[in-house]
Amino acid sequence: MAEMRYREALNQALAEELERDPNVYLMGQDISVFGGAFKVTEGLMDRFGEKRIRDTPISENTIVGIGVGSAMTGLRPVVELMTINFSLLALDQIINHAAHVRYMFGGQVSVPMVVRMPQGAGHQLGPTHSHSFEALYLHVPGLLVAVPSTAADAKGLLKTAIRDDNPVIFIEHETLYGQRGEVPDDPDFTVPFGLAAIRREGTDVTLIGISRMAQTAERAAEQLAAEHGIEAEVIDPRTLRPLDLDTILESVAKTNRCVIVEEGWPHGGVGANLAALIQEQGFDDLDAPVGRVTGVDAPMPYAKSLEQISFPHEQQVIEATLALFGDRKRASRG
Amino acid sequence: MADRPLPPSETALNWLRSMTLIRRFEERAGEQYTRAKVGGFLHLAIGEEATIVGAVAALRPTDYMIATYRSHGQALARGSEPGRVMAELFGRVDGLCRGRGGSMHMFDLERRFMGGFGIVGGNLPLAAGFGLTSDYLGSDDATLCQFGDGASNQGTFGETLNLAALWSLPVVFMVTNNQFGMGTSLERHSAQTDLQRKGEGFGVPGLECDGMDVIDTWAVTTEALRIAREERQPVLVEALNYRFRGHSIADPEDYRTEEEVLEWSKRDPLVTFGDRLAAEGILSDEQREAIDLEAIATVDAAVAFADASPEPEPSSLYDDVYVLSDQVRGWYSADHRGAGLRKGEELS
Numbered sequence: 001m002a003e004m005r006y007r008e009a010l011n012q013a014l015a016e017e018l019e020r021d022p023n024v025y026l027m028g029q030d031i032s033v034f035g036g037a038f039k040v041t042e043g044l045m046d047r048f049g050e051k052r053i054r055d056t057p058i059s060e061n062t063i064v065g066i067g068v069g070s071a072m073t074g075l076r077p078v079v080e081l082m083t084i085n086f087s088l089l090a091l092d093q094i095i096n097h098a099a100h101v102r103y104m105f106g107g108q109v110s111v112p113m114v115v116r117m118p119q120g121a122g123h124q125l126g127p128t129h130s131h132s133f134e135a136l137y138l139h140v141p142g143l144l145v146a147v148p149s150t151a152a153d154a155k156g157l158l159k160t161a162i163r164d165d166n167p168v169i170f171i172e173h174e175t176l177y178g179q180r181g182e183v184p185d186d187p188d189f190t191v192p193f194g195l196a197a198i199r200r201e202g203t204d205v206t207l208i209g210i211s212r213m214a215q216t217a218e219r220a221a222e223q224l225a226a227e228h229g230i231e232a233e234v235i236d237p238r239t240l241r242p243l244d245l246d247t248i249l250e251s252v253a254k255t256n257r258c259v260i261v262e263e264g265w266p267h268g269g270v271g272a273n274l275a276a277l278i279q280e281q282g283f284d285d286l287d288a289p290v291g292r293v294t295g296v297d298a299p300m301p302y303a304k305s306l307e308q309i310s311f312p313h314e315q316q317v318i319e320a321t322l323a324l325f326g327d328r329k330r331a332s333r334g
Numbered sequence: 335m336a337d338r339p340l341p342p343s344e345t346a347l348n349w350l351r352s353m354t355l356i357r358r359f360e361e362r363a364g365e366q367y368t369r370a371k372v373g374g375f376l377h378l379a380i381g382e383e384a385t386i387v388g389a390v391a392a393l394r395p396t397d398y399m400i401a402t403y404r405s406h407g408q409a410l411a412r413g414s415e416p417g418r419v420m421a422e423l424f425g426r427v428d429g430l431c432r433g434r435g436g437s438m439h440m441f442d443l444e445r446r447f448m449g450g451f452g453i454v455g456g457n458l459p460l461a462a463g464f465g466l467t468s469d470y471l472g473s474d475d476a477t478l479c480q481f482g483d484g485a486s487n488q489g490t491f492g493e494t495l496n497l498a499a500l501w502s503l504p505v506v507f508m509v510t511n512n513q514f515g516m517g518t519s520l521e522r523h524s525a526q527t528d529l530q531r532k533g534e535g536f537g538v539p540g541l542e543c544d545g546m547d548v549i550d551t552w553a554v555t556t557e558a559l560r561i562a563r564e565e566r567q568p569v570l571v572e573a574l575n576y577r578f579r580g581h582s583i584a585d586p587e588d589y590r591t592e593e594e595v596l597e598w599s600k601r602d603p604l605v606t607f608g609d610r611l612a613a614e615g616i617l618s619d620e621q622r623e624a625i626d627l628e629a630i631a632t633v634d635a636a637v638a639f640a641d642a643s644p645e646p647e648p649s650s651l652y653d654d655v656y657v658l659s660d661q662v663r664g665w666y667s668a669d670h671r672g673a674g675l676r677k678g679e680e681l682s
């Protein structure tokens with residue numbers, strides 16, 4: 001094990017995969033000379049050269065489209081979009097093309113491409129720069145969606161994403177880049193898709209945290225244990241497509257209660273989707289409605305006082321959990 | 335029109351055969367549409383055969399070709415079996431794309447026909463991606479990307495030309511200027527109507543060809559491909575042509591006059607080319623008729639083939655949503671146990 005930052009783990013994954021497969025190449029805005037807006041690709045240009053670490057103009061849709069075309073013809077592009085907010089300009093290439101060319105051409109081609117980008121609020125960047133869009137990409141058949149919340153998962157999932165033959169939407173989190181974590185030394189270390197991580201075992205309630213919210217859920221769980229005697233099991237699905245629903249249902253069968261925590265908007269969110277799946281397939285196990293803690297149903301405000309109450313913190317998770325135990329008085333809306 | 339010398343007579347006759355096949359195929363496709371054998375949209379290329387055949391003739395078999403939703407002809411010219419193209423229109427399992435794509439989404443990997451695409455302007459970035467692959471792998475394959483005059487207004491046009499020039503990609507971008515984007519005429523949709531100049535700001539040289547003349551189209555495309563391949567830079571070619579039919583099948587064509595259509599039809603690429611071959615003594619009347627009858631027979635056989643091909647099984651619905659592996663197991667990556675949900679394909 002080595003301790004490193006989330007961004008360093010990503011950098012290692014990229015370097016190892018570039019080393020392993022000459023058809024892997026990187027492209028994105030300011031990723032070579034500048035080293036990446038979040039310094040994830042720092043040093044790679046010196047090591048692998050401009051042919052494989054390619055700076056692009058600010059043309060999101062076309063960058064992704066070039067990735068799709070090159071993936072259809074034998075390369076394995078890893079496209080960095082500066083942040084997920086800008087992926088909205090590339091939705092045509094991501095959905096109409098990356099996700100669908102294999103299907104619409106009857107399986108004649110595949111698109112082994114990774115689109116990496118960070119999401120998330122907390123830096124006071126206002127409505128256009130603070131989105132969380134895992135639900136948007138989860139919606140699309142043909143895409144795989146990874147949402148790593150630890151340094152080890154960042155590395156292990158990225159390596160899996162690069163090796164997979166499907167287009168993978170790889171969602172990092174802006175506030176996690178500097179966070180340290182233990183990462184296995186083994187150069188063949190990967191994290192499989194479709195395998196949830198149980199971050200904390202517990203018997204009373206299942207907390208499912210998406211992306212950074214897996215950490216928020218974990219902290220809430222410690223407080224629930226210390227202050228309320230509630231032992232929460234915390235699950236980080238790590239990939240939303242494929243989804244390890246088995247682990248979630250097994251946990252709910254044990255705890256009989258479930259709260260889903262996500263940073264994105266409530267309507268059509270990941271939690272809405274998961275709650276539907278859990279009640280469809282685990283209804284008899286539930287002692288209470290599935291709870292959801294989400295970002296508020298509004299654009300992201302700039303003012304710190306407003307931004308901080310626009311996405312979930314431990315307190316909202318604790319309140320939503322207590323509400324499932326009949327303590328509805330304490331479950332005021334955040 | 336008569337400026338350029340004829341190619342060797344066998345080549346010229348093959349071009350005529352190819353153009354005739356496309357014409358007859360398109361006519362028959364339209365007919366089958368009215369019989370409800372074909373659903374959705376059906377964009378016919380009648381009038382645009384010279385642009386298709388001339389451009390495709392300039393390609394090597396290993397070059398990549400990519401086009402739009404109006405691309406039955408490109409598939410045929412590239413050598414796809416007419417029966418499989420027709421079966422795709424019919425939505426049958428033997429269609430080029432197993433009935434998944436339909437008229438707008440033809441694709442034949444074996445012939446490096448890299449697709450028809452339903453999103454106007456959506457194919458340009460992909461073409462640059464093919465060019466990047468060729469460049470990256472050090473091959474001298476080139477890419478030909480066709481799109482319409484209307485598509486030249488999309489953001490992807492500027493973005494892709496800029497990137498292709500910046501990265502020295504061997505791609506020929508061919509804007510087939512058939513004078514309209516649906517019902518909006520060129521002067522009403524593009525500030526710059528001299529479309530070959532639309533790449534100037536990006537340093538992409540422009541060439542123009544008479545898209546109603548298969549020889550001119552072939553010659554100009556050949557030169558453009560040479561520049562792309564040897565000088566490692568993209569080229570923009572404007573092919574001037576005209577579509578004789580509506581944009582898609584249901585099109586009242588209120589946006590143009592009958593006189594205009596009549597005027598252009600005097601330049602029907604099939605007729606003018608055939609006439610020239612006849613005038614130069616390469617094509618006898620009997621041969622001309624034989625070529626036509628052969629095309630009709632091929633199309634008859636294509637319809638019979640498509641008709642005989644089964645419809646896709648419901649159990650194939652989720653095939654090829656994903657490339658399967660032990661981690662990506664099936665159609666619905668959330669779960670397969672939901673009430674009434676189909677299990678879909680299994681890992682083989």
Ligand SMILES: Cc1ncc(C[n+]2csc(CCOP(=O)(O)OP(=O)(O)O)c2C)c(N)n1
Nearest residue numbers: 404452453454482483484485512514515516
């Ligand atoms: C992004 C997008 N916008 C609109 C359409 C609807 N549409 C289909 S074809 C077409 C006209 C395109 O004209 P042009 O590029 O000149 O090609 P042509 O049909 O003349 O070959 C339009 C507007 C579409 N398919 N995709």
Ligand SMILES: [Mg+2]
Nearest residue numbers: 482483514515
């Ligand atoms: Mg047009």
